[in-house]
Structure formats: structure tokens, C-alpha cells
Amino acid sequence: MESLTAEVGRFLADIKYEDLPPDVLPMVRNAFTDTAAVIMVGIDQPVTEIVRRTLVEPAGVAEARACLSGRKAGAPEAALLGGAIAHSLDYDDQSMSGHPSAVLVPAILAEAEVLGSTGAEMATAFVAGYEVWCELWRRDREYHSKGWHPTSVFGAMAAAAAGAVLHRLPAERAATAVAIAGSHAGGLFSNFGSMMKGYHAGMAARNGLVAARLAAAGMSAGPDAVENPQGFLMAFSTSRTPDLTSPSKLGKEWYLPKHKLLIKLHPTCYFLHRSFNATVRMLADRPVQPEEVESVEVHMGRGQVTCLVYERPQTRWEAEFSGQFGIAAAVLLGKMGVPELADEVVQRPEMQAFYPKVTLVPVDEVDERDPVFSPSESVTMTLKNGEVLESGPITSVPGHASDPLTVEQLWDKFRECTVKTHDEAEARELFDALQKIDSLSSAAEIPTVTGIFRD
Incomplete structure (x- = not known):
């Protein structure tokens, strides 16, 4: 029987746009x-210039x-920068306990430019x-509780898989790309609430492309690196x-239709969106x-609750992982957008005074769509x-897989995110191309x- 690592490689070598x-x-x-x-709205975040000037530009490759x-x-540096910015505000999409698009999209866009890939090949690489x-x-889902950030654990593997598809690697080489990426994977949960969380996504995007390039060049790796008892x-x-x-x-069952x-x-951890909306x-x-x-x-x-660790947030980074901030924002501000995620808002005396009133009560029942979540949430406010x-149970919010955004709603978010980087006509041109x-x-x-980056 083929090893799991080899099965992954064969899937990557065989996948075609027509099969999606x-x-x-x-x-x-x-x-x-x-x-x-979300890259455009995050362009002015501190992590952007730190990564660009420290790692991207000194590499000297164009x-x-x-x-x-x-x-x-x-391309690896472009993927690093794009991924770090995409996840910098925690405004990017979520699925499978992590943030797949913040890793995959910057990696694919960058490597596709180098390889001359078609749009169909880019889409295929994303799905792969x-x-x-x-x-x-799916083989062991409770990663946060061990201290890992799933985005940078699985993101490196996913970006390597996407890179293998763009490079059109044969099965053995594609398996090697994923095996190499396993040694690049990692990212600490303890860095949540800081710039490092966003950097994790960029790190995974870069490392995945590096793994695919090394495999294409002939680097070897363990043939069972994924499933070995001492493996990934x-x-x-x-x-x-x-x-x-x-x-x-x-290739036998497609996950994306199920795990959408x-x-x-809202530019915060998704774990506090339902309770914010309910309130x-x-x-x-x-x-x-x-x-x-x-x-x-x-x-x-x-x-x-494990992830929402900041009961008394002092910075916008901490507020992203604070259920207390989400409820305070609902009560005091009535909204939770990019302007509300600012240190001066988080630190307002009336916000600080409200945080101690909020208690998160953990529920052990899990949602089959993603076991990090409970099937529903509820808010009880005592005056x-x-x-x-009583809010009653809430199972989703707009944008959730069960309540997807319309194209018009997605355009509204896109237009708002690009207001500092595009006029409306330019934004619409970019939106339409990506659609x-x-x-x-x-x-x-x-x-x-x-x-952007005109200096």
C-alpha cells in the first residue's frame, strides 16, 4: 500500500482544473x-515595513x-510579505481551524507570475x-491546545502542495515537496496577540514555495515524512x-464543498464574531x-475560549483575541471594524471598565463543521x-459558510478595504479581475x- 506521503504526491500530480x-x-x-x-487594508500596518525592509528588499531578487x-x-519573499499583511489584521477568511487563503493566495499569485501559470492553474493550485x-x-484537530498555530503548521504543507501543482511536479517530486515543508512547519500559539500571528501566514506561504522549489531542484526528503511515527x-x-x-x-472526496x-x-479572531453579532x-x-x-x-x-486569552486587552493585537472586547464593542460602540481595532479605542476608560463584566463560559459540545467551535453560542446579559x-442560540453570522456573502456584500467589503489604495474605478477593475x-x-x-510601495 502507498504511504500517505506518496498518496498526497500522486493527488498533486494528477489534479486537473477539469476535475474540480x-x-x-x-x-x-x-x-x-x-x-x-485584506492585503490592501493592511498595507499600512507596522509588520508591512518591518518585513519589507528587513527580509524582502535585501534579498535583491525581482x-x-x-x-x-x-x-x-x-516569489518566496513576495509570498512572505503578502501573507504577513493578509493576516495582520485578522480580517482574512477562516476554515479548518486556520486561515488558508492568507497563505495560499499570496504564494500562488507570486509563483504564478514566475511560471506564467494560467488562471485555471492558479485555481487548481488553490484547491489542491x-x-x-x-x-x-482531519487526522488530529486539537492543535491550539498544544500551543501550535494551525495556519503555520498546515499552511506550509498547503503552500508546498500548491507550489508543486504550479511547477507540475511528478508524484514523487510533489510528495517530496510536502515532506520538505513538514520540516518548515510551525508557529506558536503564544505569539497570538502580536505581529507574529500575521507573520505566521507569510512564513507558511514562503516556506511552502521554498519546499516546492527545492523538490523541483532534486532535494530529497523522507518518503513517509507525513505519517512516520516520528513524522509530521x-x-x-x-x-x-x-x-x-x-x-x-x-481526489475521492472533495473537502472544500464541506469545509467551506x-x-x-470584522477584523478580529472569528471566534468572537457570533457573540458580537448576537449582542x-x-x-x-x-x-x-x-x-x-x-x-x-x-x-x-x-x-x-482557549484562543480568546486576553480578558483585559490593552492593545489592538490583544483585542483581536478578547471575547471581552467583542462584547464591550457591541455594547459601547455598536460596531467592530478597522477603526474600532485601535489602541486608543481598546484603552478607553469606559471600555476598560466594561471588560471585567464579561465572562466566557466554555461549552464542550463541538460543531462537526469545525470542532474548535461549539454548534451555537449564546449571550446572557444581567442588568x-x-x-x-437573552440572545438565544446563534449558529452563524453573515459570511459564514451557512450564510455566505453575496457578490454585492463582498464588493462592499472590498471597496472599504481599498479606499486608501485605490479610487473606486481602480478598485472595481481589480475586483472584477479577481472574480x-x-x-x-x-x-x-x-x-x-x-x-503602494512607491518609495
């Missing part, structure tokens, strides 16, 4: 579109447009990377009981003043006069963003 389920293509187009949007700008960089991510993730799956397993033996489902992308309408909706029917509130209990998945407000990514003849058809 038609219902995944709108999700692929939205992934490219939304990722470009292969691909960095973040679709007029400045070129080596996504499917490999899911095939590995065991090394990252929380329980040390990962599924090492079941056959791969790659969740597109965000806003609840207070629309019964407005309250912050000083009227005695306490708030939020019932959510234990895996979510000082004894009145109790037909799989029909483009090459990445060169995607418009260049002329308003």
Missing part, C-alpha cells in the same frame, strides 16, 4: 478577491510583484493546497494519537447603557435592575496596484 467540483469555483474566486482586499504592486521581489490542508487537519502528524499531535493509517481521501470558507466582516442584535430590540449592565455571560466552545436579556481568476490567461492580467 464546479461548486468550489465561486469560493476560489472569492478567496482571491477577499485576500487582495521575480514577481510584491502585493501586486509595481515593486518586484523574489486546500484539500491537502484538510486531509492532514505525530510531532504536532496534541494527543499523540493522530490517524496515521487511514487511506487518503484526496468563512469570510469575515448587537439583542440590543437592537432592547437598548441599554453600559452602566446599566451588571454582568454578561457568553457560552461558546471550549476551543474558542443591575435584575432584568435578564474571474480562473479564466485569466495569466497573473499578468491582474491590474498592478500603483499606489
Whole structure:
């Protein structure tokens, strides 16, 4: 029987655009579109200049447009920069306990420019990377509790898979690319609430491309590096009981139609979106003043509570991982967009005074769509006069796989994210190109963003 590592390689060598389920293509187009949007809104984040000036420009290679700008960089460095920016505000999409598009899209756009790949090949590479991510993730899913960031653990493997498809590597070489990426994988949960979380996505994008390039050049790696008892799956397993033996489902069952992308309408960890929305909706029917509130209990998945570690956030980075901030934003601000995720807002005395009123109550029941979540959440608010407000169960928010954004809603987010980098006509041109990514003849058809990196 073929090893799992070899099965992955064979899937990557065989996958073709014509084989993709038609219902995944709108999700692929939205992934490219939304990722470009969150890169543009994150262009002015501190991590951008740190990575660009420290790692990207000193490399001195000019292969691909960095973040679709007029400045070129080596493809791995362009992927690093794009991924780090895409995840810098935590505004990028989510699935499989992580952030696949922030890794895959920058890697694919960069390497596609070097290789002259078609849009169909880019779309195929995205699906291939996504499917490999899911095939590995399903074998032991509780990674946060061991201290890993799944985005940079599985992202490196997924980007290597996408790179192998773009390079058209034969099965053995494609398997080697993934095996090499296993030695590049990693990223600490303890770095959540800092710039490093965004950097993890860029790191995975870069490392995946490096792995694919090394495999293409003839580098060797363990033929069973994924499933070996001392290999990838065991090394990252929380329980040390990962599924090492079941056959791969790659190419037999498609994961993307089941584990769909969740597109965000708020630039924070997705784990606090449902309770924020539930509170806003609840207070629309019964407005309250912050000083009227005695306490708030939020019932959510234990895996979510594990990640929302900042009970008293002091910075915007910490607020991204604070259920207390989400509820305070709902009560005091009524919104939670990019302007609200700012240190001066997080530190307002009235916000700081509200945080201690909020308690997160973990729920052990898990959602079969992603076991880090509970199937639903609820918010119970007790007022000082004894009145109790109940949100009732909430299972999704707009942008969730069960309530996907329309093209018009996605355009609204895109336009808002690009307001500092594009006029509306330029934004619409970029949006429309990305919405037909799989029909483009090459990445060169995607418009260049002329308003960034002009120094």
C-alpha cells in the first residue's frame, strides 16, 4: 500500500482544473478577491515595513510583484510579505481551524507570475493546497491546545502542495515537496496577540514555495515524512494519537464543498464574531447603557475560549483575541471594524471598565463543521435592575459558510478595504479581475496596484 506521503504526491500530480467540483469555483474566486482586499487594508500596518525592509528588499531578487504592486521581489519573499499583511489584521477568511487563503493566495499569485501559470492553474493550485490542508487537519484537530498555530503548521504543507501543482511536479517530486515543508512547519500559539500571528501566514506561504522549489531542484526528503511515527502528524499531535493509517481521501472526496470558507466582516479572531453579532442584535430590540449592565455571560466552545486569552486587552493585537472586547464593542460602540481595532479605542476608560463584566463560559459540545467551535453560542446579559436579556442560540453570522456573502456584500467589503489604495474605478477593475481568476490567461492580467510601495 502507498504511504500517505506518496498518496498526497500522486493527488498533486494528477489534479486537473477539469476535475474540480464546479461548486468550489465561486469560493476560489472569492478567496482571491477577499485576500487582495485584506492585503490592501493592511498595507499600512507596522509588520508591512518591518518585513519589507528587513527580509524582502535585501534579498535583491525581482521575480514577481510584491502585493501586486509595481515593486518586484523574489516569489518566496513576495509570498512572505503578502501573507504577513493578509493576516495582520485578522480580517482574512477562516476554515479548518486556520486561515488558508492568507497563505495560499499570496504564494500562488507570486509563483504564478514566475511560471506564467494560467488562471485555471492558479485555481487548481488553490484547491489542491486546500484539500491537502484538510486531509492532514482531519487526522488530529486539537492543535491550539498544544500551543501550535494551525495556519503555520498546515499552511506550509498547503503552500508546498500548491507550489508543486504550479511547477507540475511528478508524484514523487510533489510528495517530496510536502515532506520538505513538514520540516518548515510551525508557529506558536503564544505569539497570538502580536505581529507574529500575521507573520505566521507569510512564513507558511514562503516556506511552502521554498519546499516546492527545492523538490523541483532534486532535494530529497523522507518518503513517509507525513505519517512516520516520528513524522509530521505525530510531532504536532496534541494527543499523540493522530490517524496515521487511514487511506487518503484526496481526489475521492472533495473537502472544500464541506469545509467551506468563512469570510469575515470584522477584523478580529472569528471566534468572537457570533457573540458580537448576537449582542448587537439583542440590543437592537432592547437598548441599554453600559452602566446599566451588571454582568454578561457568553457560552461558546471550549476551543474558542482557549484562543480568546486576553480578558483585559490593552492593545489592538490583544483585542483581536478578547471575547471581552467583542462584547464591550457591541455594547459601547455598536460596531467592530478597522477603526474600532485601535489602541486608543481598546484603552478607553469606559471600555476598560466594561471588560471585567464579561465572562466566557466554555461549552464542550463541538460543531462537526469545525470542532474548535461549539454548534451555537449564546449571550446572557444581567442588568443591575435584575432584568435578564437573552440572545438565544446563534449558529452563524453573515459570511459564514451557512450564510455566505453575496457578490454585492463582498464588493462592499472590498471597496472599504481599498479606499486608501485605490479610487473606486481602480478598485472595481481589480475586483472584477479577481472574480474571474480562473479564466485569466495569466497573473499578468491582474491590474498592478500603483499606489503602494512607491518609495
